[in-house]
Amino acid sequence: MNSGGQSVATGADMTRTGGAGGGRRVGEESPPAGARRARGSVLRQRLGDLVSQAAALAALIVIAVVLSILSPRFLSYLNLSEVVVEGAVTAIIAVGATLVIVTAGVDLSVGSVAALSGVLGAMLMVDAHLPWPLATVAGVLLGGVAGLVNGALVSWVRLAPFIATLGMMGVARGLTFMSTGAVAVYGLPPGFNALGQGYLGPIPVPAICLVGVIVVFAFIFTRTKLGRYAYAIGSNKDSARLMGIPVGRYLVLVYVLQGLLAGFGGMIATARVSSGQPNFGTGLELEAIAAAVIGGASLFGGQGTVSGAIIGAFLIQVIRDGSVLLDVNIYLQDVIIGIVVWIAVAWDYFRRRRITERTRGIQQSVRQSVRAG
Amino acid sequence: MADAILRAEGISKWFGGVAALQDVDFEIAPGEHAALVGDNGAGKSTLVKVLTGAERPDGGRIWFDGQERHFHSPLDARRAGIETVYQTLALADHLDVVANLFLGREKYRVRLGPFSVLNRSAMRAEARKMLESTGVHIPDLRSSVMGMSGGQRQGVAIARAAGMGSQVIVLDEPTAALGVQETARVEEIIRGLKRRGVTMLMVSHNLRQVFDLVDTIWVLRHGQMVGRRDTSEVSPEEIVSMITGADRVTGLEFT
Ligand SMILES: Nc1ncnc2c1ncn2[C@@H]1O[C@H](COP(=O)(O)OP(=O)(O)OP(=O)(O)O)[C@@H](O)[C@H]1O
Ligand SMILES: [Mg+2]
Numbered sequence: 032m033n034s035g036g037q038s039v040a041t042g043a044d045m046t047r048t049g050g051a052g053g054g055r056r057v058g059e060e061s062p063p064a065g066a067r068r069a070r071g072s073v074l075r076q077r078l079g080d081l082v083s084q085a086a087a088l089a090a091l092i093v094i095a096v097v098l099s100i101l102s103p104r105f106l107s108y109l110n111l112s113e114v115v116v117e118g119a120v121t122a123i124i125a126v127g128a129t130l131v132i133v134t135a136g137v138d139l140s141v142g143s144v145a146a147l148s149g150v151l152g153a154m155l156m157v158d159a160h161l162p163w164p165l166a167t168v169a170g171v172l173l174g175g176v177a178g179l180v181n182g183a184l185v186s187w188v189r190l191a192p193f194i195a196t197l198g199m200m201g202v203a204r205g206l207t208f209m210s211t212g213a214v215a216v217y218g219l220p221p222g223f224n225a226l227g228q229g230y231l232g233p234i235p236v237p238a239i240c241l242v243g244v245i246v247v248f249a250f251i252f253t254r255t256k257l258g259r260y261a262y263a264i265g266s267n268k269d270s271a272r273l274m275g276i277p278v279g280r281y282l283v284l285v286y287v288l289q290g291l292l293a294g295f296g297g298m299i300a301t302a303r304v305s306s307g308q309p310n311f312g313t314g315l316e317l318e319a320i321a322a323a324v325i326g327g328a329s330l331f332g333g334q335g336t337v338s339g340a341i342i343g344a345f346l347i348q349v350i351r352d353g354s355v356l357l358d359v360n361i362y363l364q365d366v367i368i369g370i371v372v373w374i375a376v377a378w379d380y381f382r383r384r385r386i387t388e389r390t391r392g393i394q395q396s397v398r399q400s401v402r403a404g
Numbered sequence: 405m406a407d408a409i410l411r412a413e414g415i416s417k418w419f420g421g422v423a424a425l426q427d428v429d430f431e432i433a434p435g436e437h438a439a440l441v442g443d444n445g446a447g448k449s450t451l452v453k454v455l456t457g458a459e460r461p462d463g464g465r466i467w468f469d470g471q472e473r474h475f476h477s478p479l480d481a482r483r484a485g486i487e488t489v490y491q492t493l494a495l496a497d498h499l500d501v502v503a504n505l506f507l508g509r510e511k512y513r514v515r516l517g518p519f520s521v522l523n524r525s526a527m528r529a530e531a532r533k534m535l536e537s538t539g540v541h542i543p544d545l546r547s548s549v550m551g552m553s554g555g556q557r558q559g560v561a562i563a564r565a566a567g568m569g570s571q572v573i574v575l576d577e578p579t580a581a582l583g584v585q586e587t588a589r590v591e592e593i594i595r596g597l598k599r600r601g602v603t604m605l606m607v608s609h610n611l612r613q614v615f616d617l618v619d620t621i622w623v624l625r626h627g628q629m630v631g632r633r634d635t636s637e638v639s640p641e642e643i644v645s646m647i648t649g650a651d652r653v654t655g656l657e658f659t
Contacts, residue, residue, distance in 0.1 A: 256510060257518040259499075263507060266496035273458065273494040274508035275479030284518055333498030 083327035083378055084339045090371075091346045094353060102356040110352065112235050116227075116303065118348035119237035120145075120296040124315065125322035125340040126248045127289035132323050133252075134282060135265040135332025136185065136192035138289050141319055142312030143203035144177040145297030150207050152298050153216035153307030156223060163223035170301075171294040177203055178290020182283030200316065207309045216307035227303030237299050241341075244292065249337045251288075261285055265332025321372045322347055329379050346371070408467070409434045409603055410455065410486070410572055415464035417450050424450040428464070428629045430622060434571070437594070437604045439614040442624035442647055448607045449491060451624065452576050455605075456488040457481035469571065479508070487565035491576040491607075493557055497550040501542050502531040504549055505564045534567030535559075537600075538593050555586030562593055566602065573597060575606040579613065591617060611640050625649055 098105040124141050131138045152170025155161040184195035229236040252258040260281045263271045271278050301307050326339025347368055354364040408431035417425040424447045432438050440448050453459040457475030466473050475481045495504050511523040540559035565573050579587040594617055597604050608614050623630045623646040630646050
């Protein structure tokens with residue numbers, strides 16, 4: 032058994048520290064079984080992060096290729112810009128959903144909040160005659176306020192995120208219907224409608240908005256204190272607390288950002304249909320969460336990327352688009368998307384189980400080798 | 405004894421009706437290495453938490469570095485210069501080694517509140533130094549700590565505590581979950597702290613380790629401090645009888 036570590040000062044056995052410390056060079060020539068397994072597990076786990084995202088990207092590409100063969104219209108500029116515009120709102124909100132999921136939370140209210148922002152923003156323009164840029168900002172900020180309430184309920188009242196945001200889902204939807212009397216708000220200024228329908232050269236405005244969100248949030252996720260703390264909190268809340276991270280305040284901020292993105296998505300969607308629709312966004316929360324999970328975010332927290340959210344959102348959008356192009360039953364798309372979510376979540380569970388089993392296996396092999404030595 | 409760097413007097417702590425600590429005194433001199441021993445539930449972890457700001461005592465006073473202190477959080481104690489390696493290690497599994505070493509104390513390029521921009525290259529460079537100076541070997545700083553061995557994780561937690569130039573390091577059962585070789589490596593790190601003059605308090609059930617590593621042994625029994633002994637002037641048997649309150653041996657390791 033003692034193949035690799037004789038030169039280690041402490042007297043090596045087959046534990047994997049042979050690979051970690053003084054015996055590293057020796058270990059590389061002839062790695063003890065344990066060392067090989069430990070190094071493999073780190074590698075495999077990092078690979079796993081990439082794999083779930085790469086799998087989603089591969090699925091996206093395969094579906095796109097298949098669709099372009101089956102339907103010549105798929106690759107047309109008109110259709111592709113349609114996919115981008117339709118997918119942009121989901122993608123923007125999915126970026127926020129990913130941030131929330133990274134902290135091991137969930138926000139079920141984004142669809143309702145987007146609708147509330149949309150109709151109230153629209154009413155500010157139509158009824159209060161507020162200039163549209165101002166009303167747009169107000170709509171987005173309103174989303175932020177809803178997020179603030181969510182965050183406060185989670186951090187300070189200590190409700191489970193699921194419950195806190197489920198409540199907000201009802202509250203925001205109810206307010207949406209109450210404020211509009213359940214009728215859509217029409218008569219929006221053309222300047223505002225360009226937010227959803229305009230083009231900058233060949234590029235649709237919602238796509239530009241999405242790119243802006245991607246750039247800003249990719250930076251927040253990977254380069255800022257907030258991003259780092261979001262991962263730390265989701266990875267292990269107690270550790271984060273012991274290391275002096277103000278967990279509550281950062282959670283609030285995360286839900287505020289998600290609310291702002293929901294508000295922004297709601298305003299774009301409103302501009303897209305030139306009206307504030309009180310029905311908008313039902314099921315959008317599940318779609319955003321699905322996009323995040325398909326893109327590799329873990330519902331256990333600590334894991335998720337902006338690029339994954341974008342891939343996930345567009346995978347969903349392409350499935351929807353393809354269903355329309357191929358003229359399949361429109362309800363089938365929901366079935367397909369549901370199945371894709373199952374696969375993504377099952378993969379997440381499976382991966383987690385394998386990692387814990389492996390760790391346990393390593394510990395056992397150490398104990399055995401200690402007993403044997 | 406020279407002026408204590410960390411001193412506690414009359415500490416008590418209640419959990420419901422349970423007195424986890426009763427009128428406990430403790431002190432440690434600069435550069436001294438001390439161990440806290442006692443049976444399961446004797447109150448060792450609770451005393452560690454009180455000394456390091458993770459629990460507020462119900463009674464008693466704490467002095468650190470010549471001043472009376474009231475630590476309201478672990479961060480308070482960290483800022484004052486007491487670093488702790490908790491029994492749970494307090495690592496974020498999904499983050500890489502560098503991120504864990506600087507957890508809660510990141511370096512920034514630009515300070516903008518929560519949107520402060522991380523200075524990743526500075527942290528990476530310093531992380532290397534922290535690991536080297538504590539003798540912790542980690543092959544790949546960019547791998548997350550999730551898949552790492554118990555010894556490596558312990559090493560990261562200790563390097564984090566030792567690498568910040570703090571005056572006092574507190575270790576709660578630093579080798580409890582480790583194999584023989586990993587235990588030896590952690591003990592080597594602790595000896596390195598001694599050479600560097602860092603004050604250290606450890607909780608351990610392993611008397612062999614305690615006698616190998618520390619200058620003084622403090623014994624807790626049922627929440628009360630039953631005594632302090634210089635390692636050079638006491639036998640393991642005497643410590644055992646202090647721990648158990650009799651000359652019965654229960655579940656202690658002499659290996
Ligand atoms: N958060 C808590 N709530 C309630 N009781 C607690 C809590 N923490 C500790 N106790 C109790 O206080 C007593 C001392 O516990 P403590 O964890 O300090 O023991 P310990 O000496 O560290 O034991 P071990 O060797 O098992 O780690 C025990 O009776 C324990 O049940
Ligand atoms: Mg303990």
